[in-house]
Structures are given as C-alpha cells and as structure tokens.
Amino acid sequence: xxxxxxxxxxxxxxxxxxxxxxxxxxxxxxxxxxxxxxxxxxxxxxxxxxxxxxxxxxxxxxxxxxxxxxxxxxxxxxxxxxxxxxxxxxxxxxxxxxxxxxxxxxxxxxxxxx
Amino acid sequence: xxxxxxxxxxxxxxxxxxxxxxxxxxxxxxxxxxxxxxxxxxxxxxxxxxxxxxxxxxxxxxxxxxxxxxxxxxxxxxxxxxxxxxxxxxxxxxxxxxxxxxxxxxxxxxxxxxxxxxxxxxxxxxxxxxxxxxxxxxxxxxxxxxx
Numbered sequence: 001x002x003x004x005x006x007x008x009x010x011x012x013x014x015x016x017x018x019x020x021x022x023x024x025x026x027x028x029x030x031x032x033x034x035x036x037x038x039x040x041x042x043x044x045x046x047x048x049x050x051x052x053x054x055x056x057x058x059x060x061x062x063x064x065x066x067x068x069x070x071x072x073x074x075x076x077x078x079x080x081x082x083x084x085x086x087x088x089x090x091x092x093x094x095x096x097x098x099x100x101x102x103x104x105x106x107x108x109x110x111x112x113x114x
Numbered sequence: 115x116x117x118x119x120x121x122x123x124x125x126x127x128x129x130x131x132x133x134x135x136x137x138x139x140x141x142x143x144x145x146x147x148x149x150x151x152x153x154x155x156x157x158x159x160x161x162x163x164x165x166x167x168x169x170x171x172x173x174x175x176x177x178x179x180x181x182x183x184x185x186x187x188x189x190x191x192x193x194x195x196x197x198x199x200x201x202x203x204x205x206x207x208x209x210x211x212x213x214x215x216x217x218x219x220x221x222x223x224x225x226x227x228x229x230x231x232x233x234x235x236x237x238x239x240x241x242x243x244x245x246x247x248x249x250x251x252x253x254x255x256x257x258x259x260x261x
Binding site: 032033034035036038039043051053054055056058059061062063064079 | 126127129130133134137147151154155157158159162213214215216218219220221224227
C-alpha cells in the first residue's frame with residue numbers, strides 16, 4: 001500500500017521529508033509494547049502505535065521498520081523526527097484511535113503481520 | 115574486530131545508541147540481513163536491560179570469522195532467579211521502563227530466541243554477565259505468530 005493512500009484513509013499528516021524512502025508497506029502491526037514489536041520477522045511494515053517517544057523510533061530502526069503511524073493525535077518530538085530522518089523512517093500522525101485506525105487500514109486491504 | 119561501548123544506567127534518551135553503531139558496522143561488512151536483525155534484537159534488548167535494571171555496564175562485541183560474540187556486563191542488583199527472569203511476561207521493570215514501551219517481560223526471551231548460545235551469569239546483589247553467540251548463517255528468527 002502506498003504512503004499517500006495510508007495518509008488519506010486515516011487523515012494522517014507526515015512529519016518527515018516527503019516520499020517513502022523507497023519502502024513499500026505490505027503489512028501492519030499495532031502495539032504499544034516495543035518488545036512485542038521486536039519479535040516480528042516481517043520487514044517493510046507499518047507500525048501503528050500510541051507510544052510517542054524516541055524508543056519507538058529506535059525499535060523501528062532495530063527491527064527494520066520503515067513507517068510509524070502515531071495514533072490518538074500524538075506528535076513526535078524534534079529529536080524523534082531527527083532520528084527518523086537519519087534512519088529513513090517515515091513518521092506520521094493521525095487523530096484517530098488505534099482501533100479505528102487499524103480497522104480502516106484492514107478494511108482497505110492492508111494485511112496484518114499475523 | 116573488537117568493539118566496546120559504555121552503557122550508562124538510566125540513560126533512556128540514548129538507549130539504542132550502541133546497538134545502532136553496531137548495526138552500521140555489520141551492514142558495512144555486508145553480513146546477511148536476517149543475521150543483522152537477530153543481532154539487533156538481542157543487542158537492543160540487552161542494552162535496554164543494562165540501562166533500566168543496572169547501575170551501568172559495558173557492551174563488548176567481537177566480530178569473528180563466522181559469528182558474533184557478545185558480552186554484556188553490568189554492576190547492579192543482579193538477577194535473583196535467572197530461570198524466572200527468562201519466563202515470558204515476568205518483569206521487574208520500573209514505571210519509567212514501562213513508559214518507554216518495555217518491561218513486558220519479553221527482553222530475555224527475545225534475546226534467547228535470537229541467539230545461538232546464551233549464558234547468563236548473575237546472582238542477587240552481584241554483577242550480571244550475559245554472553246551470546248550468533249552465527250552469521252544460522253536460521254532465520256522464529257516466524258510471526260500469535261504466541
């Protein structure tokens with residue numbers, strides 16, 4: 001799924017430079033627990049989370065996750081954006097809840113990791 | 115090749131810094147992606163553990179011919195019951211660690227799943243050493259599943 005479509009579906013804004021740094025989103029995973037995120041084998045996925053801190057970006061870096069979508073209106077800090085840019089990770093935010101966000105993307109065909 | 119990093123207790127803002135530097139080195143060496151991912155999960159979890167649960171420590175890695183040798187050492191309260199600490203869901207995490215998104219009791223199990231050999235040497239009131247081996251060509255991490 002293209003980044004533009006994701007943003008449109010959940011009315012999300014992007015915080016990092018435009019473009020998707022060449023990553024294609026094929027699957028998604030919703031979680032606020034970073035150790036659970038680290039158990040994932042899949043790459044090129046969208047992490048949907050309400051955990052708005054720099055550890056979320058670091059976890060994505062370690063797990064080769066290219067896209068993070070913050071829910072519940074969370075806005076990443078400057079430091080988070082800086083790290084994400086450095087690691088070519090796209091950061092987005094939506095005001096929707098995690099449940100609504102996940103449901104909308106699922107309904108539009110974005111597959112779950114499991 | 116040998117590298118060492120000092121890890122400061124409580125330094126959550128820089129958690130992952132050492133692991134990130136190691137990732138760059140491993141990528142520059144063109145090592146397999148699935149190996150790098152396994153190494154990163156193990157290293158990052160270990161690094162966060164030192165920051166969150168100890169008084170400070172070091173992370174030493176040796177890149178050998180066909181494997182990565184990692185030794186994480188710290189001073190701190192130690193692990194009273196290693197078997198219990200290895201159980202998924204068991205955690206002694208503080209509120210600060212939980213607010214970071216960790217502390218769900220998956221750190222040591224994640225390390226075990228992503229290493230070929232794991233040795234934890236610790237006891238209550240003493241330092242802790244975690245020694246790991248990860249082979250470059252060992253199997254991929256466990257598949258995604260609702261475990």
